[in-house]
Amino acid sequence: MSLTRRGFVIGLPFLLAACTSTSRSSVTSPMAYAAITDDRFPVPGLTAEQVRPELRRQEVEYVTSAPKGSLVVDTPNKYLYLVLGDNRAMRYGVGVGREGLALRGNAYIGRKGEWPSWTPTANMLRRDPVANGPYAGGMPGGPNNPLGARALYLYRNGRDTMFRIHGTNQPHSIGMAMSSGCIRMLNHDVIDLYERVGVNTRVNVIQA
Numbered sequence: 001m002s003l004t005r006r007g008f009v010i011g012l013p014f015l016l017a018a019c020t021s022t023s024r025s026s027v028t029s030p031m032a033y034a035a036i037t038d039d040r041f042p043v044p045g046l047t048a049e050q051v052r053p054e055l056r057r058q059e060v061e062y063v064t065s066a067p068k069g070s071l072v073v074d075t076p077n078k079y080l081y082l083v084l085g086d087n088r089a090m091r092y093g094v095g096v097g098r099e100g101l102a103l104r105g106n107a108y109i110g111r112k113g114e115w116p117s118w119t120p121t122a123n124m125l126r127r128d129p130v131a132n133g134p135y136a137g138g139m140p141g142g143p144n145n146p147l148g149a150r151a152l153y154l155y156r157n158g159r160d161t162m163f164r165i166h167g168t169n170q171p172h173s174i175g176m177a178m179s180s181g182c183i184r185m186l187n188h189d190v191i192d193l194y195e196r197v198g199v200n201t202r203v204n205v206i207q208a
Helices: 122-127 131-136 185-194
Strands: 017-029 060-062 069-073 080-086 088-093 105-114 150-158 159-166 177-178 204-206
Touching: 017 150, 017 177, 080 122, 080 185, 088 185, 150 185, 159 185
Parallel strands: 069 204
Antiparallel strands: 017 060, 060 088, 069 080, 080 088, 105 150, 105 204, 150 159
């Protein structure tokens, strides 16, 4: 069963986001995290114990100056919002970068990839050559790839920032600050988001 949905393929001028959210929400059905069997690679289902209720994909009330169709990443609270307009947003739980490694400020989606390949950056190789060195030549996309099922590549001024919004093969990392700077999502959620946004979608990453 495919769990992806279409829509919101837009790129709009970006405004600095001032935003608040409330607890009134429409929680996504548990079926949203059932196994996906018709993708390039199967995505295992997740149990309720694997996804805390507050981190599950859900539509919430969200007051913001960011334009409809843009993304806001609330790093301190470990949420990513897709602004729907009319004070509503789709909220996703995310994992974020460790202190000092995270992106901040404005960017945009420069390109998209399904089951992307992964190559550690020069900084990642320097920080952890033992873990990352074997993959210096790259790793093809697939279930064991740390970028998961989809990747949204974040750009500024026509240049790749080397930060991504991507899936993960470590669902326990959602809601934590443990990545090398990228924004991690559950594979189910990044597939959903991938279908909703397009190249040039504006992104604002808010730090504390």
